[in-house]
Amino acid sequence: MSDAVLSHQADGILTLTLNLPEARNPVSNSAVIEALCAAISAADQDIACRVVIITGAGSAFSTGGDIASMRLGGGLNDPSPTLTRENYRNGIQRLPALFESIEVPVIAAVNGPAIGAGCDLACMCDIRIASEKARFAESFVKLGLVPGDGGAWLLPRVVGWSKASEMAFTGEMLDAQQALACGLVSRVVPAEALIDEARALAAQIAANPPHAVRMTKRLIRESRLAQLSTILEASAAAQALCHTTSDHAEAVEAFLEKRTPVFTGH
Secondary structure, three states: OOOOEEEEEEOOEEEEEEOOHHHOOOOOOHHHHHHHHHHHHHHHHOOOOOEEEEEEOOOOOEOOOOHHHOOOOOOOOOOOHHHHHHHHHHOOOHHHHHHHHOOOOEEEEEOOEEEOHHHHHHHHOOEEEEEOOOEEEOOHHHHOOOOOOOHHHHHHHHHOHHHHHHHHHHOOOEEHHHHHHOOOOOEEEOHHHHHHHHHHHHHHHHOOOHHHHHHHHHHHHHHOOOOHHHHHHHHHHHHHHHHOOHHHHHHHHHHHHOOOOOOOOO
């Protein structure tokens, strides 16, 4: 694992910490992108990994891009527009494509400002919980840019079209309580309790049969675009798979025997 992203796994929970605090954890950084893609892809392929938590080192979750590198010829911005396009496709756009394809649940533990691509990274996750110190802004227009990382697709599906448009057109900042009010996050907790709260939530998810959790996530993700008839068909197919698992049998027996089930991922 790159020093740009720290990794710690215990009890089926993988915690990934963006670790460029001196630069406020720019998610457009190539080392961060490579490390996140590698770690999350590996977690998705490992049924023993039940949940992923993403947070940031230092005072920020992620302030998105590195503004100092945005001059022509710096960062993703190449003198050739065609090369800039490729830089986005082969760089930061790999993240939303990956997050949309995976089935392992991901929690964003937003410890501080989540700005621009940092806000969009949080939106890529399934669940967002925020420290009281968290701040959110879809601020691309402030720099004369558009959300090049898919934010125009992500944000409306989290907060709705009207609020997403307000955030994207103004670029203004939301504090943690405003983020809670519009559904951008599901809870706000004291800063010192954030990681413990995220791990407690992850543990609740990890306690459930992993195949059922992952297939449930897939159905929820697909439901954003599919017709009801399509989701009903997919749900029937997923349920047929679930009925064959040892974890389903264990859940039924444990319920009838009034004991705590032990799930193995089989």
